[in-house]
Amino acid sequence: MAKEKRRLTPFEQIGLLIAPVVIIAYVYVQFVYSPANKKAESLGSQVVELERSIAALKANPADRGIRERLEAAQKAEAVVKAKLDEARSKLATKADVPSVINQITSNARLNGLDRNMDIRRLEEFARPPKMLSEGAPEILYRDRTYHSLRVVGPFKNILPFLASLGSGSKIVGVQNASITVVNEKGDLEVTLLLRI
Amino acid sequence: MAGDIIAIDLDRDAVRAVVVSTHGRSGVVTEAVETSIDTGFGGMGEHGPAFDTALAALAGQPPKRVVVLTSQARSFTCDLSLPLSQVQKLGREKLEHAARWEIEPYLDFPASEALLSVAIPQHQPGGYASKTTTLQVCVAPRELYAAIEGACQVRGMKLLRLYAPDNAFAYSGVGALEEGGLEAVVSLRNSSTAAAMKRGQEALIFRSIPAIVGNDPSSADELVWAIADTVKDFTQAAGVPERVILADAGAAIPTLAEQVKLQSGIDAAVWSTSYTNGMVKSECGTIGPQYASAVGAALQELGICGSDKHGVDNRIPVAHTLRSNLHVAIVTLIIVLGGGLGLNYYTVHSRTKRLASDQSDLKTTEQDLKFRQSKAQEEEEKIAHVETAMEAARKEIAWIDKLRNAKPAAATLLEGLRGTIPYDVVLYRVEQSQASDREFMVSGWGWRAGSISEFQAKVQEAEWSEFVSPGGIYEKDLGRTAATGEQEKVLTYQFTMTIRLKAE
Numbered sequence: 200m201a202k203e204k205r206r207l208t209p210f211e212q213i214g215l216l217i218a219p220v221v222i223i224a225y226v227y228v229q230f231v232y233s234p235a236n237k238k239a240e241s242l243g244s245q246v247v248e249l250e251r252s253i254a255a256l257k258a259n260p261a262d263r264g265i266r267e268r269l270e271a272a273q274k275a276e277a278v279v280k281a282k283l284d285e286a287r288s289k290l291a292t293k294a295d296v297p298s299v300i301n302q303i304t305s306n307a308r309l310n311g312l313d314r315n316m317d318i319r320r321l322e323e324f325a326r327p328p329k330m331l332s333e334g335a336p337e338i339l340y341r342d343r344t345y346h347s348l349r350v351v352g353p354f355k356n357i358l359p360f361l362a363s364l365g366s367g368s369k370i371v372g373v374q375n376a377s378i379t380v381v382n383e384k385g386d387l388e389v390t391l392l393l394r395i
Numbered sequence: 396m397a398g399d400i401i402a403i404d405l406d407r408d409a410v411r412a413v414v415v416s417t418h419g420r421s422g423v424v425t426e427a428v429e430t431s432i433d434t435g436f437g438g439m440g441e442h443g444p445a446f447d448t449a450l451a452a453l454a455g456q457p458p459k460r461v462v463v464l465t466s467q468a469r470s471f472t473c474d475l476s477l478p479l480s481q482v483q484k485l486g487r488e489k490l491e492h493a494a495r496w497e498i499e500p501y502l503d504f505p506a507s508e509a510l511l512s513v514a515i516p517q518h519q520p521g522g523y524a525s526k527t528t529t530l531q532v533c534v535a536p537r538e539l540y541a542a543i544e545g546a547c548q549v550r551g552m553k554l555l556r557l558y559a560p561d562n563a564f565a566y567s568g569v570g571a572l573e574e575g576g577l578e579a580v581v582s583l584r585n586s587s588t589a590a591a592m593k594r595g596q597e598a599l600i601f602r603s604i605p606a607i608v609g610n611d612p613s614s615a616d617e618l619v620w621a622i623a624d625t626v627k628d629f630t631q632a633a634g635v636p637e638r639v640i641l642a643d644a645g646a647a648i649p650t651l652a653e654q655v656k657l658q659s660g661i662d663a664a665v666w667s668t669s670y671t672n673g674m675v676k677s678e679c680g681t682i683g684p685q686y687a688s689a690v691g692a693a694l695q696e697l698g699i700c701g702s703d704k705h706g707v708d709n710r711i712p713v714a715h716t717l718r719s720n721l722h723v724a725i726v727t728l729i730i731v732l733g734g735g736l737g738l739n740y741y742t743v744h745s746r747t748k749r750l751a752s753d754q755s756d757l758k759t760t761e762q763d764l765k766f767r768q769s770k771a772q773e774e775e776e777k778i779a780h781v782e783t784a785m786e787a788a789r790k791e792i793a794w795i796d797k798l799r800n801a802k803p804a805a806a807t808l809l810e811g812l813r814g815t816i817p818y819d820v821v822l823y824r825v826e827q828s829q830a831s832d833r834e835f836m837v838s839g840w841g842w843r844a845g846s847i848s849e850f851q852a853k854v855q856e857a858e859w860s861e862f863v864s865p866g867g868i869y870e871k872d873l874g875r876t877a878a879t880g881e882q883e884k885v886l887t888y889q890f891t892m893t894i895r896l897k898a899e
Binding site for chain 2: 357389
């Protein structure tokens with residue numbers, strides 16, 4: 200009959216129990232748990248960071264009332280544009296120039312100055328002279344037509360004529376005015392630049 | 396018949412075999428044969444011929460399941476120094492380990508080679524409160540078991556258990572008395588004598604009796620006295636038995652029952668199936684007391700009589716069991732550890748999955764919020780642009796209104812000068828500045844310097860002028876031809892001045 204095998208000592212039995220536990224636990228922790236846990240921790244920190252970012256974005260919403268403000272601004276702009284269009288209607292267009300010239304000559308005739316009057320368009324004015332204050336909108340001197348005007352007459356006629364230049368339906372700018380006494384009677388020769 | 400079993404009793408000078416089957420809650424003896432042998436059973440490998448002898452005597456085919464009684468399987472009573480309550484809590488292995496240690500001095504072979512069966516008798520001699528517990532131990536050499544098992548296998552039978560004859564007789568179905576009644580059973584074998592005290596179907600006390608059946612009449616007297624003393628001891632321990640049953644081969648001695656009755660004062664009888672209250676029936680005629688132990692072993696094995704099987708089987712050795720348990724423990728531990736680690740991994744994996752999902756959702760939310768923020772910035776820029784445009788438009792409107800309402804500066808100047816110029820001052824030239832339409836260079840002359848300076852002062856104070864910068868007043872001979880034809884001096888004062896008009 201076969202001899203009975205030696206019985207394991209308690210120490211050996213405990214060793215046999217502990218060894219696989221330690222090996223399995225080590226392998227699991229080293230190759231499974233740690234990488235998975237690291238990934239989870241990394242994701243966790245990213246989630247926390249995202250939550251903070253979202254909380255900050257929600258705390259200061261850039262779009263709060265922006266739509267209403269934009270609509271209000273656009274409405275106000277429409278009103279201002281309408282006013283601007285109305286104001287710009289006082290500026291003569293190229294089509295308006297003949298009628299403005301006609302009005303000027305009419306006024307000269309009313310003041311008895313039409314016989315000694317010379318008005319001509321100045322094509323050579325490529326750049327407007329510095330006659331307006333700093334900050335004036337370009338539209339007031341760009342795309343304008345410039346005319347030289349020369350009239351001769353007594354002071355009593357010259358003065359209302361000059362005053363009439365600013366009372367028309369369209370704005371007429373007067374600059375580079377030169378007024379000179381030309382004879383013993385005291386007649387004045389007025390030369391000036393009209394900006395229509 | 397289903398449930399058939401054969402019990403083979405290997406006595407010193409005879410082999411007996413009984414075939415017992417179950418019938419309800421009783422056993423039926425279908426065959427009982429006895430064959431004398433001359434050689435006996437001393438060795439381990441000598442059972443084959445005896446088996447063949449017994450089996451050959453049987454009329455029919457023997458059952459496949461077999462139990463064997465041999466005096467080489469022995470029964471011991473030992474005491475453990477532990478109270479019954481603690482012994483009952485011990486596991487089978489610890490109990491067998493303790494019993495092995497207790498019986499080791501009485502064995503003629505190594506205890507590690509012993510097959511054990513341990514039972515805790517219901518009747519404890521010291522009572523339940525005693526600090527010691529009595530154990531009933533059946534022991535047999537493993538080598539013997541293997542030899543008998545091998546002999547059975549060769550003959551196509553399966554050995555179920557090996558019984559010690561010195562307690563198997565106690566389960567020979569005796570139980571005719573009223574429940575709770577006591578009776579003593581005495582086994583008189585050629586090789587040994589033993590006695591037991593029974594209550595109903597349970598054996599309470601076992602005891603070996605030194606005297607054995609012999610040919611010498613004086614030894615018969617000695618046997619009767621020994622039986623009487625034993626019964627007396629039983630009486631002191633458990634109470635007075637109502638009768639004494641004499642079993643096994645020695646019970647056939649004539650007048651033995653009467654002598655025991657005479658000596659012990661208790662009714663005595665020889666075992667037969669008529670004393671079993673129907674628990675054992677015979678289909679093969681009357682069977683003698685020599686079959687009592689074999690019948691008792693068969694009834695135990697069939698579960699008809701007794702609550703425990705007081706025989707040994709080839710259970711796995713204790714050390715092997717321990718090793719198996721160690722294997723089971725390791726496997727269990729690995730499974731538990733694996734389960735735990737799996738659960739842990741599942742938890743970590745689930746957490747990772749949930750966090751990844753959360754991260755995805757949060758990224759979408761953040762992108763949405765950032766998109767809304769960029770849209771809001773665009774709209775903010777639009778608002779700023781609109782406001783800038785409105786400001787420019789307002790400025791332009793203001794300028795246009797200003798120009799529209801403004802009188803030409805030259806007209807304003809002339810009108811203002813008309814109201815301030817004295818009669819003796821004459822202006823002959825007015826030049827508008829090219830740098831500013833509100834600045835004019837005025838040139839003129841006067842008869843007196845005082846009039847000129849007075850004129851300049853008035854212009855300075857006029858509400859239409861902002862400031863006046865006098866250029867100078869100087870004499871000039873205008874000259875003229877007098878009536879006498881001579882040139883005469885005409886002194887005048889010429890002047891220049893710069894006038895800046897107030898802004899309207």
